[in-house]
Amino acid sequence: MKANQFGPDNPSATYVTHKYPEKTIDTGEATINYAVAGEADKPALLLIPGQTESWWGFEAAMDLLREHFQAFAVDLRGQGRSSRTPGRYTVDNFGNDLVRFIARAIGRPVLVSGLSSGGVISAWLSAYAMPGTIRGAHYEDPPLFSSQVNPACGPSIRQSIGPIFSLMSKYLGDQWSVGDWAGMLEAAKTELPEWLSRAIVPMMFSGDGQVPQRMKEYDPEWGRAFWEGSVSASCDHARMLASVKCPVLYTHHFRLVDENDGHLLGAASDVQAKRVCELVAQAGQPIEYKSFPQTPHSMHGEDPKLFAQLVIEFEAKLKSLAR
Numbered sequence: 001m002k003a004n005q006f007g008p009d010n011p012s013a014t015y016v017t018h019k020y021p022e023k024t025i026d027t028g029e030a031t032i033n034y035a036v037a038g039e040a041d042k043p044a045l046l047l048i049p050g051q052t053e054s055w056w057g058f059e060a061a062m063d064l065l066r067e068h069f070q071a072f073a074v075d076l077r078g079q080g081r082s083s084r085t086p087g088r089y090t091v092d093n094f095g096n097d098l099v100r101f102i103a104r105a106i107g108r109p110v111l112v113s114g115l116s117s118g119g120v121i122s123a124w125l126s127a128y129a130m131p132g133t134i135r136g137a138h139y140e141d142p143p144l145f146s147s148q149v150n151p152a153c154g155p156s157i158r159q160s161i162g163p164i165f166s167l168m169s170k171y172l173g174d175q176w177s178v179g180d181w182a183g184m185l186e187a188a189k190t191e192l193p194e195w196l197s198r199a200i201v202p203m204m205f206s207g208d209g210q211v212p213q214r215m216k217e218y219d220p221e222w223g224r225a226f227w228e229g230s231v232s233a234s235c236d237h238a239r240m241l242a243s244v245k246c247p248v249l250y251t252h253h254f255r256l257v258d259e260n261d262g263h264l265l266g267a268a269s270d271v272q273a274k275r276v277c278e279l280v281a282q283a284g285q286p287i288e289y290k291s292f293p294q295t296p297h298s299m300h301g302e303d304p305k306l307f308a309q310l311v312i313e314f315e316a317k318l319k320s321l322a323r
Helices: 055-065 091-106 117-128 162-172 181-191 194-199 221-228 237-241 270-282 304-322
Strands: 022-026 031-037 044-048 070-074 110-115 134-140 248-252 255-257 264-266 287-291
Touching: 022 091, 031 055, 031 091, 044 055, 044 091, 044 117, 055 070, 055 304, 070 091, 091 110, 091 117, 110 117, 110 304, 117 134, 117 237, 134 304, 162 181, 162 221, 237 270, 248 270, 248 304, 270 287, 287 304
Parallel strands: 044 070, 044 110, 110 134, 134 248, 248 287
Antiparallel strands: 022 031, 031 070, 255 264
């Protein structure tokens, strides 16, 4: 076994213990790992992590939410302790995993909140989950349109974080089959656009040369699926958003579009965010857009108090709408 070979097949080198007990559920194709905080007499909340994040990225927020919700935080397939499913990383599969998870593990209508790629999956659930399943959906700084190779509007994955996903895929390999972490860090200096190497690499990768815990728990095939476009080949974002069937809270965080070459630093441009709001409204659903241009990509990680406050306020609005 290689020195850098991580994932469910090498658990002793990959995983550490966390505050909340972990459980698993078999959805048919994938085993989904998750943790729960709060009691069943509270409203159900499903927390969906972003790419390169496991459920425990929500731990601080769960501490704050457990008095108001029964919060379920999951590892998506290909992340954390959940199954690796080679060739099967698509938005539709991620979404259907969670439809089955909601039916089997939660068993009642739920408020969903997802960060980044998890926010795209939150949007998928708000559009395509079984009727009556999703009470409301929080999109936490999702790359709607910007994670597609040929988006309907604004910058594409190739003009944003995509080159980093390509780099990870090349040097780490599907299911960590290459595992050249040191080589990837060195290659980032020359193989990435300078603006991306300077701005994103220090944030995503630890500066001590060691593999961060969250990266050990991530299947780099995710990155390849995004870079090549297969992840959303069967899920057009505009069509999805035009099909939303529940109220939405959309929080849009730091973003900057270079006026010279159009590259995007952040999850989505203002043009893309505007189109998200238009499409959800045209679908006949209320959408509350909140702009936080100074907030980092992961609000729940960097400012869990603000994140919890917004989710609690959104739940109160959902109750009001239901009356």
